[in-house]
Amino acid sequence: MAPWDSERFRLLEEWITATIQGRRPTLDVPFYIYLYDPAEELLALEEFSNLVKRLKRKNYSAEIVWLSDMMIDILERLRFLEAKAVEIERFERETVKEDLKRILPIELASGLKERLGEKEVEHCAVLLRCGALFPFVHVSSLLSSLEGLVRCTLVIPYSGNREGNMMNEVRESLKSYYRAKVI
Numbered sequence: 001m002a003p004w005d006s007e008r009f010r011l012l013e014e015w016i017t018a019t020i021q022g023r024r025p026t027l028d029v030p031f032y033i034y035l036y037d038p039a040e041e042l043l044a045l046e047e048f049s050n051l052v053k054r055l056k057r058k059n060y061s062a063e064i065v066w067l068s069d070m071m072i073d074i075l076e077r078l079r080f081l082e083a084k085a086v087e088i089e090r091f092e093r094e095t096v097k098e099d100l101k102r103i104l105p106i107e108l109a110s111g112l113k114e115r116l117g118e119k120e121v122e123h124c125a126v127l128l129r130c131g132a133l134f135p136f137v138h139v140s141s142l143l144s145s146l147e148g149l150v151r152c153t154l155v156i157p158y159s160g161n162r163e164g165n166m167m168n169e170v171r172e173s174l175k176s177y178y179r180a181k182v183i
Contacts, residue, residue, distance in 0.1 A: 004040050004047070012155070012183050013051060019153050020060055020122050030121050030153040031143055031180035038159035041131075048126050048157055061123040065115065067108065068129035071137075074107045100136045108137060109145035119152040126155045143180055156180070 012034055018024035036044045048064070055062035075081050080100070116125055130139050139156055146154070 004036065004043050008183060009034070009047060009051075013054070015181070015183075016051075016055070016124055016153060016155060017058075017060070020055075020124055022121070026121065026153075029147055029179045030151070031146075032153070032155045033139065033180045033182045034155065034157040035160045035182065036157060038131075041159065044157050044159075045128060048128060048155070051155075052124070052126055055124055061119070063123075063125050065112070065125050065127050066129055067127050068132035070108055070111050071104065071133055074104060074111070078103065078107075097136075104133065104136045105138075105141050105145065108133070109142060112142075112146060113149050116150045116152050116154075119150075121151055121153055123152040124155060125152055126157070128157065130156055130158045147179065 012032060015024060015032065019026055019030050052062045052064050072081075080096075112127075116123075119125070130137075130142075133142075139158060143154075143156070
């Protein structure tokens with residue numbers, strides 16, 4: 001993937017602005033996925049933080065949701081980060097991994113529904129650090145669980161390839177969420 005694409009990012013900002021103004025039809029799923037090179041992670045975080053600031057300066061409703069922070073809060077609440085949990089025997093690790101794959105998507109979706117469920121398309125939420133959720137939560141499954149329940153404009157930046165797929169542990173492509181606009 002090429003270095004940061006300022007023109008493509010400008011196009012994303014135009015589409016977001018048109019969506020929150022009601023000028024761009026979304027068919028009830030105002031979700032945007034912005035792909036970037038993993039080497040550009042810090043720049044991506046800065047660019048999306050600045051995007052939210054620009055939207056707010058123009059008096060649009062916008063916020064950043066740190067998915068990594070949400071995940072840590074969930075793990076603390078469910079006691080996965082306690083000392084005993086960290087000292088899990090090797091044979092139990094696969095069980096814990098499967099538990100996390102089952103529990104985290106449900107808990108994250110629930111938290112996002114609670115936080116964003118009352119907001120309309122005129123509000124923009126940028127979900128940062130979704131890569132921190134992998135391999136326990138896939139963006140496609142998270143978006144599927146939010147469809148119809150979260151109506152605000154969602155922007156999901158993540159590192160991936162041009163097809164909108166995130167790579168798994170053995171470098172195989174994973175299914176992407178077909179209703180989001182991939183940029």
